[in-house]
Amino acid sequence: MDRLGLDTLDLYLIHWEQPRQDKYVDSWKALIELQKRGRVKSIGVSNFTPEGLQRIIDETGVVPAINQVELHPFFNQLELRDFNASKGILTQAWSPLGQGGELLANSVIAEVAAKHGASPAQVVIAWHLATGNVVIPKSVTESRIQENFAALGLILDAADIEAINGLDRGNEGRIGPDPAVSDFA
Ligand SMILES: NC(=O)c1ccc[n+]([C@@H]2O[C@H](COP(=O)([O-])OP(=O)(O)OC[C@H]3O[C@@H](n4cnc5c(N)ncnc54)[C@H](OP(=O)(O)O)[C@@H]3O)[C@@H](O)[C@H]2O)c1
Numbered sequence: 001m002d003r004l005g006l007d008t009l010d011l012y013l014i015h016w017e018q019p020r021q022d023k024y025v026d027s028w029k030a031l032i033e034l035q036k037r038g039r040v041k042s043i044g045v046s047n048f049t050p051e052g053l054q055r056i057i058d059e060t061g062v063v064p065a066i067n068q069v070e071l072h073p074f075f076n077q078l079e080l081r082d083f084n085a086s087k088g089i090l091t092q093a094w095s096p097l098g099q100g101g102e103l104l105a106n107s108v109i110a111e112v113a114a115k116h117g118a119s120p121a122q123v124v125i126a127w128h129l130a131t132g133n134v135v136i137p138k139s140v141t142e143s144r145i146q147e148n149f150a151a152l153g154l155i156l157d158a159a160d161i162e163a164i165n166g167l168d169r170g171n172e173g174r175i176g177p178d179p180a181v182s183d184f185a
């Protein structure tokens with residue numbers, strides 16, 4: 001926080017559950033303490049499984065504000081999104097554009113984009129918003145940042161959403177590691 005020049009943070013997350021290290025409950029308790037002291041407004045987690053979420057809730061009674069997970073049309077995380085919603089946890093999508101590769105060149109995305117006179121990235125962002133995801137597309141390119149913000153005005157219809165939902169590849173669609181088994185220590 002010194003390096004950021006801030007006295008309080010809006011949101012602070014545990015980055016990975018790392019179940020084999022079994023330290024995430026202690027880490028969650030530390031975040032709860034920071035929130036009690038007023039240093040952090042909201043606390044949440046990232047890359048948490050339903051099991052990890054249930055455990056921190058059971059052991060502390062405190063529900064994370066969000067669970068930030070890999071999520072894009074090739075890996076749409078329906079089951080985890082439903083679990084998060086059942087606990088009142090917002091789902092935040094990391095790599096929401098699938099890191100800008102194959103997903104943005106996909107023919108279904110291209111068809112929806114042509115229908116609305118939008119770009120593929122805008123269609124993917126609009127799909128996230130329609131699905132209820134908090135979305136954090138990354139770009140270092142000013143024109144793309146503007147393009148991505150403009151997706152707020154793009155409303156997809158039910159047929160568009162259904163077509164994009166059909167792109168899910170389950171675990172095959174993952175870009176990053178599986179949080180249930182990953183351990184970076
Ligand atoms: N919690 C976690 O474990 C975790 C893991 C991974 C990522 N994240 C976070 O998630 C955020 C986004 O993820 P990400 O960067 O991996 O992937 P992403 O947002 O899905 O994709 C970023 C890529 O898409 C390109 N792009 C952005 N807007 C575009 C547009 N309108 N048209 C075409 N290409 C576009 C970017 O290129 P340019 O930048 O060159 O424009 C960049 O190459 C980041 O802030 C990251 O920190 C979190």
